[in-house]
Amino acid sequence: MQILTQLIYSGIALGMIYAVIAFGYQLTFATSDTLNFGQGDALMLGALVGLTLVGLGLNYWLMIPLVCVFGALQGAVVERIGVRPAIKIKSEFGWIMSTIALGIIFKNVAENLWGRDDLKFPSPLPESPLKFLGANVLPMEILVVVGALLMMLAVEFFNRKTIYGKAVVATFNDRDAAKLMGINTGLVITFSYALSSLTAAFAGVLIAPLTLTGATMGAVLGLKAFAVAIIGGLTSGMGIIVGGIILGIAETTTGFYLSTGYKDVPGLVLLLIVLAVKPAGLFGKSAIKKV
Amino acid sequence: MRSPRTRFSTLFLASALSLAAAAAFAADPIKIGVAGPFTGGSSSMGVSMRDGVRLAADEINKAGGVLGRPLLLVERDDEAKNERGVQIAQELINKERVAATVGYINTGVALASQRFYQDAKIPVMNNVATGSLITHQFDSQPENYIFRNSAHDSIQAPMIVDEAITRRGFKKVAILADSTNYGQLGREDLEKALALKGVKPVAVEKFNIKDVDMTAQLLKAKEAGAEAVLTYGIGPELAQIANGMTKLGWKVPLVGSWTLSMANYIDNAGPGGEGARMPQTFIQEPTTPKRQSFIINYLKTFNPKNARIDSPVSAAQGYDSVYLLAAAIKQAGSTEGPKVKAALEDLKAPVEGVVTTYNKPFSKGDHEAITANIPVFGEVKGQRVVYAYPDDFKKASEVRVKDPNAKGALTATKK
Numbered sequence: 001m002q003i004l005t006q007l008i009y010s011g012i013a014l015g016m017i018y019a020v021i022a023f024g025y026q027l028t029f030a031t032s033d034t035l036n037f038g039q040g041d042a043l044m045l046g047a048l049v050g051l052t053l054v055g056l057g058l059n060y061w062l063m064i065p066l067v068c069v070f071g072a073l074q075g076a077v078v079e080r081i082g083v084r085p086a087i088k089i090k091s092e093f094g095w096i097m098s099t100i101a102l103g104i105i106f107k108n109v110a111e112n113l114w115g116r117d118d119l120k121f122p123s124p125l126p127e128s129p130l131k132f133l134g135a136n137v138l139p140m141e142i143l144v145v146v147g148a149l150l151m152m153l154a155v156e157f158f159n160r161k162t163i164y165g166k167a168v169v170a171t172f173n174d175r176d177a178a179k180l181m182g183i184n185t186g187l188v189i190t191f192s193y194a195l196s197s198l199t200a201a202f203a204g205v206l207i208a209p210l211t212l213t214g215a216t217m218g219a220v221l222g223l224k225a226f227a228v229a230i231i232g233g234l235t236s237g238m239g240i241i242v243g244g245i246i247l248g249i250a251e252t253t254t255g256f257y258l259s260t261g262y263k264d265v266p267g268l269v270l271l272l273i274v275l276a277v278k279p280a281g282l283f284g285k286s287a288i289k290k291v
Numbered sequence: 292m293r294s295p296r297t298r299f300s301t302l303f304l305a306s307a308l309s310l311a312a313a314a315a316f317a318a319d320p321i322k323i324g325v326a327g328p329f330t331g332g333s334s335s336m337g338v339s340m341r342d343g344v345r346l347a348a349d350e351i352n353k354a355g356g357v358l359g360r361p362l363l364l365v366e367r368d369d370e371a372k373n374e375r376g377v378q379i380a381q382e383l384i385n386k387e388r389v390a391a392t393v394g395y396i397n398t399g400v401a402l403a404s405q406r407f408y409q410d411a412k413i414p415v416m417n418n419v420a421t422g423s424l425i426t427h428q429f430d431s432q433p434e435n436y437i438f439r440n441s442a443h444d445s446i447q448a449p450m451i452v453d454e455a456i457t458r459r460g461f462k463k464v465a466i467l468a469d470s471t472n473y474g475q476l477g478r479e480d481l482e483k484a485l486a487l488k489g490v491k492p493v494a495v496e497k498f499n500i501k502d503v504d505m506t507a508q509l510l511k512a513k514e515a516g517a518e519a520v521l522t523y524g525i526g527p528e529l530a531q532i533a534n535g536m537t538k539l540g541w542k543v544p545l546v547g548s549w550t551l552s553m554a555n556y557i558d559n560a561g562p563g564g565e566g567a568r569m570p571q572t573f574i575q576e577p578t579t580p581k582r583q584s585f586i587i588n589y590l591k592t593f594n595p596k597n598a599r600i601d602s603p604v605s606a607a608q609g610y611d612s613v614y615l616l617a618a619a620i621k622q623a624g625s626t627e628g629p630k631v632k633a634a635l636e637d638l639k640a641p642v643e644g645v646v647t648t649y650n651k652p653f654s655k656g657d658h659e660a661i662t663a664n665i666p667v668f669g670e671v672k673g674q675r676v677v678y679a680y681p682d683d684f685k686k687a688s689e690v691r692v693k694d695p696n697a698k699g700a701l702t703a704t705k706k
Contacts, residue, residue, distance in 0.1 A: 003510055006539070010506035017503070117334050118527040120559045127561075129538050138538050211503040212527050212559055216331065220501045255507025260496045261470070263507060 006135035007252045013141035015248025017210070020148040020203035021225035022232065022240045024196040027155070029234045030172045031185075031192040034083055034095045036075070038103025039200050040222020044215060045106055046071050046201025047208040048114050051121050060124035060205075067205050068198050075197025078102050079190045087189070103218075110215040118217070121208035140209050147206045149241075151199060156237050168192060227271050233281020243282065246270065320363035321356075321626055323348070323616065324383035324392030326404070327419070328371035333525050335554045336396045339602040340419050341366060342593045343609030344393060346585070347617075349592075357617045358624065365389060369400050376400035380407040390626035391416065393612040396605070398422030399472035409436050412628040414619075414635060416440060418612035419605045421447060421548070422476045423701070426658040436632055438653055440615060440646070440660040441608050442572050445701040447548050447666070448480035449487070450570045451521055454668060455546045456488050461519040465494040465512035467505075467532060469524035477523030477548055483701055493517050498528055505535035513541050522547030529567075530559030537563040544568070552669055552676045554601040564671055568679050571669035572646045572661060573607035575600050575676065578687035585610060585645045599675050611644035615652065615660070618642045648690050657695065664697040 024039045036042065046067050053063040082102045086094030125143060129136035159165035170178040171188045179185045211217055224247065232243025247267040255263035274281060325344050327337035348362045356362060365387045367379040376395075383389045384407055392408060393416045395401035401420040408415045409429050417425055417439040425443070429435045455461050466481050468474035478495065485492055493515035496508040509532070512520055520536075520543055522529055529551055536542055544566060545551065551569035560567075577583030589606060590598055600606050615635070620626055623634035635653050642649040652660035667687075670679035678684035 003514060006510060007506065010504055014504045111330065115330070115334075117331075118555055118559060120561065127537065127563075129540050131540075136538055136540050212530070214527075216501070221503075252504065252507045256510055260498060260508050260511070264499075 002134045003256070004253075005133055007256055008249055009132075009135050009137050009141070011249030011252040012245055013137070013144060013210070013248070014251060015228075015244035015246070016145045016148045016241075017203070017207045017221065017244075018225045018228045018247055019232075019241050019244025020144075020151065020206065021200060021221055022228040022244060023148075023152055023155075023237065024200045024203075025226065025229040026234055026237060026240055027196040027199065028189075028192050031168055032083065032087060032171075032175075032189045034087070035099070035234075036078055036083075036193060036196055037096060037099040037222075038078060038106060039196070039225065040218030040220075041103040041106040041110075042071060042074060042078075042197040042200035042218075043204040043207075043221065044110060044213075044218035045074060046197075046204030047121065047213045047217065048110055048204075048215070049201070050205035050208065051119060051213050052114075054122060060122075064202065064205060067201050071198040071201025071204075072194040074106075074201070075194040076190050078197065079193035083189070083193065084186070103222075107215055107218070114215060118212035118214035121205075121213045123209035125209075138210070144206050144210065148203070151202060152237055152241065155195065155199070164191075224267075227267060230281060231267075231271055231274050233284025236281065236283035239281050239283025320361045321358070321620065322363050322365055322387055322389045323613070324379075324387065324389040324394070325364050325366040326369050326376065326379050326383070326392055326394040326400075327396045328400075329366075329368040331371050333371050333396050335526060335601040336419055336550075336605040337368075337371075337394075339600055340394065340396065340605040340609035342589065343606035343611075344418075344613050346588055346592060346606075347610045347613035350588075351613065351617050357620050358626075362613070362617070369395075369397075369404075371397045371400060373399050373403040376404035377407070380404040384408065384411045384413060389413065390620065391616050391628070391631060393418050393609070393616065395420040395425075397471070397473060398425060398476060401425050402428060402472065405437050412436060412632070414438060414616070414628060414632045416612040416616055418608040420473075422473060423480060424476065434629070434632065435658060436628065438615075438635055438658045438660070440612050440644075440649075440652070441604075442549065442570060442661045442666045443659060444477050444480045444548070446661065446663045447570045448477065449484040449701060450663070450666060450668075451546050451548065452481065452484040452488060452490075454568060455519050455521060455544075456485070456490055459519070459544070459546075461544075462490070463493045463516050464490065464519045464521050465496065465515060465517035466492045466521045467496050467498065467508055467512065467524070468522070469528055470497050470499050473525070474523045480701060481521055481523065487701075492521075498524070498532075500525075500528060502528060503531065505532050506539070508532075509535045509539055509541065513539065517543060519544045519546055522551065524548075525550050526553035526555035527559060529553075529556045530564060533560035533564040533567070549604055549666075549669075551671065552602065552604060554599070557671055557674055557676075565673075567671045568668050569676075570666040571604055571676065572666050573604050574667070574669050574678055574687075575603040576678070576684070576687065578684075579690060581643055582607075582645055597674075603676065607645040611642075611646050611649070614642050614644055615649060647692055650692055652693055660693065662693050662695060662697040664694045665691045667691075 050067045082098035083095045125139035167183045228243040232239030250266040254266045329337045352361045369376040391414045396419045398420045423445040468478035494512045549569045551567045619634040623630040667683040668679035669676040
C-alpha cells in the first residue's frame with residue numbers, strides 16, 4: 001500500500017508537470033485553433049532565464065513575475081512572426097512548421113547562450129522529503145502541484161469572469177462573429193499566445209528544481225504534454241489536469257509493476273485509444289468543423 | 292654557349308625551389324581527427340577530452356611536431372548521436388584526410404562510426420568510450436585499426452562488483468542502467484561479473500535519457516531489499532537517481548561505472564550524490580611530476596570552474612591518446628594508416644603519459660592499453676572526486692603499468 005501511495009504521489013507530481021505544459025497548448029487552441037509546438041522550448045527559455053536571474057542574486061519568488069513577463073513577450077513574438085501570417089492567408093499547416101521552426105531557433109539560441117549542459121536549478125524549498133500518509137514527497141513537488149492548480153484557476157477565472165476573458169471565449173466560439181461585434185480578434189490571439197508562453201515560462205521555473213535545466217529539457221516534456229493535451233482534450237482545462245495525472249500515474253505504476261523498459265507504453269496506448277474512440281479527448285467537446 | 296653567370300643563376304633558382312618545397316613539406320601538418328560530444332549530456336566528458344587532446348597537441352607542436360610536421364586537430368562535435376558520428380567519420384576520412392582519429396565518448400557512436408576507419412585503414416584511438424565490444428568489433432578481420440586507452444567495461448564491471456560484493460560485503464545489489472548501448476552493454480557485463488561471484492542482482496532496471504522521475508526504478512530496488520545500487524548511465528540521469536533516493540529517504544551506496552565522476556552528476560546531485568564510488572584511471576591529484584604538470588597546465592589553459600577538471604579521466608586519457616599516436620607516427624616515419632597501426636602494435640620506446648607509462652601498450656592481438664590493475668576507486672567527496680582508499684592515494688606516485696596477465700577482466704568476445 002505504501003508503495004502504491006508513493007507511486008501515485010510521484011505520478012501526480014510528474015503528471016502535473018505535463019499538465020502545466022499541456023495547459024499552454026489548450027490556451028492558444030481555444031482562441032485560434034492553432035498550437036504552439038514550441039511550447040517545450042518556451043518552458044526551457046523560462047527556466048533558463050529564471051536560472052540566470054537567480055544567479056544574479058535575485059530571490060526565487062521575486063524572479064517569477066519577471067520570468068512571466070519574459071514569457072508573455074516571447075509568446076507574443078511567436079504569434080506575430082509565426083502564426084499571424086499563417087492565419088491571415090488561412091493556411092492550414094503554415095503555423096505548424098513556423099512554430100516548430102521558432103522552437104528550434106529558440107533552442108539553438110539557448111544552446112549558444114547557456115551551453116548544452118544540464119544545469120542545477122537551486123531549490124527555493126528544503127530538499128529533504130516530507131512524510132505524508134506513509135510515503136515521501138518533496139516540498140518542491142507540492143509546490144508544482146499547488147502552483148499549477150493556482151495558475152490554471154487564475155486563467156479559468158479570467159476567461160469566465162472578466163470582460164477581457166469573455167472576449168477570448170467569444171473569439172473561440174466564432175472568430176468572425178466576434179470580430180463583427182467589435183472584438184479585436186487579432187489582439188486576442190496575440191494575447192492568448194502571450195498567456196500560453198507565460199504559463200510555459202512559469203511552468204519552467206516551477207519544475208526546474210525537480211528536473212534539470214538545460215536547452216534540451218523542453219523536447220521530451222513538450223512531447224509528453226502534447227499526449228496529455230490529446231488524452232484530456234484540447235478544449236478542456238479540467239481534462240488537461242486529469243489527462244496529466246493519468247499519464248503520470250500510468251508511467252510510474254507500469255514502471256514498477258510491469259517493467260521500467262515499458263513505462264512509456266501504456267500512456268501512448270491510451271493516447272491511441274482516445275484518438276480512436278473519442279478524438280476530442282476524454283473531456284473535450286467535439287466541434288463540428290464547418291467547411 | 293651559356294655564360295657561367297646564367298648557369299649559376301639556374302642553379303640558384305633550382306636550389307631555391309627545392310628549399311621552398313622542403314619548407315612547404317615541413318609546414319604540411321599532420322591532421323588528427325577529434326570526434327566527441329562537445330554539447331549535450333555527455334559534453335563534460337567530450338569537452339574535457341578535447342581539451343586534453345589540445346593540450347597534448349600544443350606541447351608536441353611547441354617541441355617541433357612529429358616528423359618535423361605540426362599536428363593539426365580537426366575537431367568535430369558528434370552530439371553523442373550515432374548518425375552524426377557516421378557523417379563525421381566520412382568527412383574526416385574523405386574530405387579532411389586525417390592520419391588518425393582520437394575520441395569517441397559514446398560507445399554507440401564509436402561502434403557506428405569506426406567501421407569507416409577500418410575500411411579506410413586509418414587508426415582510431417578510442418580515448419573515453421568503454422563498451423567492451425569496441426576493440427573487438429573487427430576481430431574477424433585480419434587487421435584491426437581500432438585501439439583504446441580507456442578502461443573498458445570488462446575491466447570496470449568486475450571492479451564495481453568486486454568493490455560492492457567483496458570489499459564492502461553487500462549481498463543484495465540492484466542494477467540501474469540507461470537504455471543506451473552504453474548502459475545496456477554495461478549491464479550485461481555487470482550481470483556476468485556478478486554471476487562469477489555467484490550473485491544474482493535482486494533488481495535490474497532501465498531508464499531513458501532525459502527521464503525526470505526515477506521513483507519506479509528505485510522503489511523496485513528498495514522493495515527487493517537492495518543494499519547497494521550499481522549504476523551504468525551518464526551524469527544527468529545518475530544525478531536524478533541520487534535525487535530520487537533523497538526523495539524516497541532511501542540511502543544506499545551507489546557504486547557504478549566511471550561516469551559517476553562526471554561534473555554534471557556531482558553538481559546536479561549535490562549533497563545527495565556524495566559517497567558514490569567508481570573506477571578511475573586518473574584522479575585530479577598531483578601524485579607524479581607528469582600528473583602535476585598536466586594538472587597545472589590544464590587549469591592554466593582552460594581555467595575550469597572551481598579549479599576542478601569537469602572530467603579528469605577524459606582529459607587525461609585524451610592527452611595520453613595524442614602522445615600514443617604521436618609516438619607511433621614517429622616510429623613509423625610515416626602517416627600511412629597501415630604503418631602507424633603496425634607501429635602502435637609494436638611501440639619500441641615507452642610513452643610517459645598521465646594515466647600510466649605505456650610500455651608496449653598494444654600488440655597484434657591486444658588493442659587495450661589499460662588493464663585491470665591500473666584503475667583505482669574514486670569517491671565523490673566535497674563535490675570533487677578523491678581517492679576512495681587512502682592506501683591507493685599513498686601508493687599513487689608508483690605508476691601502475693600495464694600487466695597483460697592482470698586478473699579481473701571479463702573476456703570480451705564478439706557476439
